[in-house]
Amino acid sequence: MSTVSAPAQSGVVGKFSNYLDERTSISGAVKEFGRKVFPDHWSFLLGEVALYSFVIILLSGSFLTFFFQASMTPVLYEGSYVPLKGIEMSAAMSSTLDISFDIRGGLLMRQVHHWAALLFVASIGLHMLRVFFTGAFRKPRELNWSIGFVLFVLAMAEGFTGYSLPDDLLSGNGLRIIDGMVLGLPVIGTWITFLLFGGEFPGADIVGRLYSLHILLLPAFVLIFIVLHLMFVIIHKHTQYPGPGKTEENVVGFPILPVYAAKAGGFFFLVFGVVALMAATVTINPIWNYGPYDPSPVSAGTQPDWYIGFADGALRLIPPHLETYWFGYTWSWNIIIPVLILLVFLAAAFAYPFVEAWVTGDKREHHLLDRPRNAPVRTAIGAAGVTFYAVLWAAASSDLIATHFKVTMEGVINTLQILLIVGPIIAFIVTKRIALALQKKDREILLHGFETGRIVRLPGGEFTEVHQQLDAYDRWQLVSYNDNAPIMLRPNPQGKITGGMRMRASLSRFFFEDRIAPVTQEEYKQALEHAHH
Amino acid sequence: MIFMRKNMSATQASRRNGRRGPLASVALILIGLVATGGAYAAFSSASATAAVDLSSPAVINQGQKLFAANCSTCHGQQAQGTENGPSLIGVGSAAVDFQVGTGRMPMQMSGPQALSKPVQFTDEQTQALAAYVASLAPGPAIPSQSQLENGDVAAGGELFRINCAMCHNVAGAGGALTEGKFAPQLTHVSAVHVYEAMLTGPQNMPVFNDLNLTPEEKKDIISYLSYIESNPSAGGLELSNLGPVSEGLFLWVFGLGAIVALTVWITAKSN
Numbered sequence: 001m002s003t004v005s006a007p008a009q010s011g012v013v014g015k016f017s018n019y020l021d022e023r024t025s026i027s028g029a030v031k032e033f034g035r036k037v038f039p040d041h042w043s044f045l046l047g048e049v050a051l052y053s054f055v056i057i058l059l060s061g062s063f064l065t066f067f068f069q070a071s072m073t074p075v076l077y078e079g080s081y082v083p084l085k086g087i088e089m090s091a092a093m094s095s096t097l098d099i100s101f102d103i104r105g106g107l108l109m110r111q112v113h114h115w116a117a118l119l120f121v122a123s124i125g126l127h128m129l130r131v132f133f134t135g136a137f138r139k140p141r142e143l144n145w146s147i148g149f150v151l152f153v154l155a156m157a158e159g160f161t162g163y164s165l166p167d168d169l170l171s172g173n174g175l176r177i178i179d180g181m182v183l184g185l186p187v188i189g190t191w192i193t194f195l196l197f198g199g200e201f202p203g204a205d206i207v208g209r210l211y212s213l214h215i216l217l218l219p220a221f222v223l224i225f226i227v228l229h230l231m232f233v234i235i236h237k238h239t240q241y242p243g244p245g246k247t248e249e250n251v252v253g254f255p256i257l258p259v260y261a262a263k264a265g266g267f268f269f270l271v272f273g274v275v276a277l278m279a280a281t282v283t284i285n286p287i288w289n290y291g292p293y294d295p296s297p298v299s300a301g302t303q304p305d306w307y308i309g310f311a312d313g314a315l316r317l318i319p320p321h322l323e324t325y326w327f328g329y330t331w332s333w334n335i336i337i338p339v340l341i342l343l344v345f346l347a348a349a350f351a352y353p354f355v356e357a358w359v360t361g362d363k364r365e366h367h368l369l370d371r372p373r374n375a376p377v378r379t380a381i382g383a384a385g386v387t388f389y390a391v392l393w394a395a396a397s398s399d400l401i402a403t404h405f406k407v408t409m410e411g412v413i414n415t416l417q418i419l420l421i422v423g424p425i426i427a428f429i430v431t432k433r434i435a436l437a438l439q440k441k442d443r444e445i446l447l448h449g450f451e452t453g454r455i456v457r458l459p460g461g462e463f464t465e466v467h468q469q470l471d472a473y474d475r476w477q478l479v480s481y482n483d484n485a486p487i488m489l490r491p492n493p494q495g496k497i498t499g500g501m502r503m504r505a506s507l508s509r510f511f512f513e514d515r516i517a518p519v520t521q522e523e524y525k526q527a528l529e530h531a532h533h
Numbered sequence: 534m535i536f537m538r539k540n541m542s543a544t545q546a547s548r549r550n551g552r553r554g555p556l557a558s559v560a561l562i563l564i565g566l567v568a569t570g571g572a573y574a575a576f577s578s579a580s581a582t583a584a585v586d587l588s589s590p591a592v593i594n595q596g597q598k599l600f601a602a603n604c605s606t607c608h609g610q611q612a613q614g615t616e617n618g619p620s621l622i623g624v625g626s627a628a629v630d631f632q633v634g635t636g637r638m639p640m641q642m643s644g645p646q647a648l649s650k651p652v653q654f655t656d657e658q659t660q661a662l663a664a665y666v667a668s669l670a671p672g673p674a675i676p677s678q679s680q681l682e683n684g685d686v687a688a689g690g691e692l693f694r695i696n697c698a699m700c701h702n703v704a705g706a707g708g709a710l711t712e713g714k715f716a717p718q719l720t721h722v723s724a725v726h727v728y729e730a731m732l733t734g735p736q737n738m739p740v741f742n743d744l745n746l747t748p749e750e751k752k753d754i755i756s757y758l759s760y761i762e763s764n765p766s767a768g769g770l771e772l773s774n775l776g777p778v779s780e781g782l783f784l785w786v787f788g789l790g791a792i793v794a795l796t797v798w799i800t801a802k803s804n
Contacts, residue, residue: 040802042793042796119789122784122788123789169703267795271795278788282769283770289703297694300701302776306778309781
């Protein structure tokens with residue numbers, strides 16, 4: 001990093017940089033990369049948190065691989081945790097207990113790994129919400145949204161395979177649920193689970209197979225997609241919030257070298273510090289409580305890690321007894337429907353940027369972010385999606401909600417079933433109204449200034465309140481946004497109106513029929529003149 | 534100590550005229566703590582070992598009077614049961630000691646299940662009630678101290694996971710049942726009450742009789758529970774042992790909360 005800051009060839013650093021440059025021609029790349037500008041906003045660091053969590057996971061995970069045995073061979077536990085002494089368990093479970101109790105620093109590393117994993121998925125989720133609500137996925141960044149989405153799914157897969165590795169009761173129960181879900185898929189389900197588990201559940205293969213996925217295939221894919229994701233960030237340059245001096249053509253912020261590199265480097269250690277603090281003080285996944293996997297017991301309060309919770313919730317909310325017997329097969333709708341709902345939900349999240357681009361017909365590049373209020377329908381769709389996800393998520397802890405809030409489990413489930421359908425609709429309507437109201441308020445403030453509370457009596461006896469106009473800096477933020485109008489349904493060159501065109505027009509109406517137009521210069525001038533009278 | 538001495542020299546002037554020495558309050562607190570702690574320990578061990586002869590007619594008689602005054606409204610004058618409460622003939626002293634000793638009986642109000650609350654009777658009165666109910670017909674008896682200690686912790690853990698964890702959670706944190714009923718938390722429940730609960734199956738709990746879980750196995754389970762209660766998690770705060778839900782909640786509220794606060798701090802404009 002220090003290579004770029006030593007143009008002169010004197011001194012050790014200068015000589016070293018020169019040596020390096022003459023052999024690698026790296027100075028061009030450093031100069032180019034070091035001058036990249038990043039805008040400063042807290043919400044732009046969420047993706048960085050995900051990246052740093054991944055680095056922490058990689059480091060702590062490597063430590064764990066030194067001691068973990070991915071084998072289901074039965075052994076008698078002889079380690080130092082008294083309540084499991086002499087109990088038969090798999091080598092995987094036994095070695096995880098050894099990591100926790102008999103290897104110096106092992107438990108800390110396990111907890112660092114697990115907390116960082118939870119943080120990884122959570123920060124990806126938050127980052128995706130930021131990107132969604134600010135419209136950062138618009139052209140030219142649709143593909144990067146897709147890459148990010150793949151990363152989100154990969155992160156969940158990494159998490160789930162990791163959760164299943166210790167072969168304790170909790171992870172075995174989780175696998176049993178996955179097994180049951182796959183078995184519920186008609187015709188192919190049985191074949192898939194036999195392939196996955198090497199025969200009847202649980203078999204003796206699954207831990208080894210998940211281990212290969214967890215430490216080899218999935219991390220490789222995560223790395224590839226992270227590289228792609230970051231390359232696109234560099235190619236597209238970073239988006240920025242509207243503000244004074246910020247346009248679609250520039251990026252206002254700090255260069256990577258030296259400011260941003262220092263900030264980001266420091267931030268890595270802050271994230272590492274938070275994870276280490278959590279790992280050092282708060283227990284996560286105490287496998288010694290759960291004991292070795294045994295197909296018969298299931299503990300009360302058996303849940304997946306938070307990011308799989310929405311899938312568990314879907315299974316809990318589907319009404320029971322939905323089964324039919326067709327063509328010699330049992331069709332378990334209580335499995336098929338939740339699986340379909342989850343797939344449709346994920347597909348909708350994946351496809352949203354493309355749908356919006358098609359509906360708006362907007363081919364321009366967008367580097368200035370939207371304030372959420374300035375895209376009311378998108379924000380409302382996002383709020384509906386968040387509500388839908390949150391209800392599924394809450395449903396995964398229905399039993400704990402029941403015991404901790406002293407209500408009945410049936411009451412919780414029935415309430416959430418209704419909320420799953422009604423909640424997103426209410427969230428959509430309320431959010432859209434709030435966004436429109438905020439836009440109206442912005443417009444009002446722009447045209448008439450804000451109320452000062454100073455009442456003046458005019459010579460004629462009339463009372464009036466003095467309004468103060470915004471200064472140019474504040475005004476900038478309020479006026480710079482795109483106005484999207486519903487598209488007109490016009491025949492194509494062949495003189496026809498196709499079904500697709502009709503659909504697009506009606507979607508466009510759905511998006512943009514309620515809108516508050518941005519204040520034009522003309523309107524603003526008029527308002528100023530009016531104010532002076 | 535060194536710290537205190539430094540403080541002393543700073544405040545010596547003002548202290549010199551006082552009646553008390555500088556260490557007097559520390560000594561007083563220490564004496565107070567030792568006295569109350571010792572008294573509590575002496576008292577609680579005394580009450581645990583207070584043996585009441587459950588077969589003595591005087592005790593049974595006292596129990597009958599207490600029963601008539603406090604229990605008969607629902608359970609009937611002869612403990613034969615009414616439409617408001619079940620018959621207690623044959624439930625044994627263990628059931629009474631559990632229900633009354635944990636405060637579940639007398640019941641405060643009807644609901645999905647009787648909740649434990651501050652105990653309403655003294656140990657002696659509870660024993661008398663137990664003696665009376667036990668005198669009506671043979672039934673499970675209150676276990677002796679030797680039935681509750683020194684079991685095999687590992688075997689107990691395995692039995693607990695197989696027989697108890699589906700309702701009470703692997704770490705005894707409790708869990709939900711249907712229609713507002715629940716399996717209570719098992720931490721801070723005395724060994725004798727755990728034993729009696731297995732023996733008599735209170736409320737929604739099934740009976741684990743001696744053929745199902747032998748006295749030896751019951752002892753193992755109790756030893757396991759007391760082991761995990763007296764040995765806190767090696768990993769730090771336990772988050773009530775509720776599993777991934779409390780972990781996820783902690784991560785989102787405190788972990789991510791701290792991270793977001795840091796992002797705000799690191800991008801804040803210096804004034």
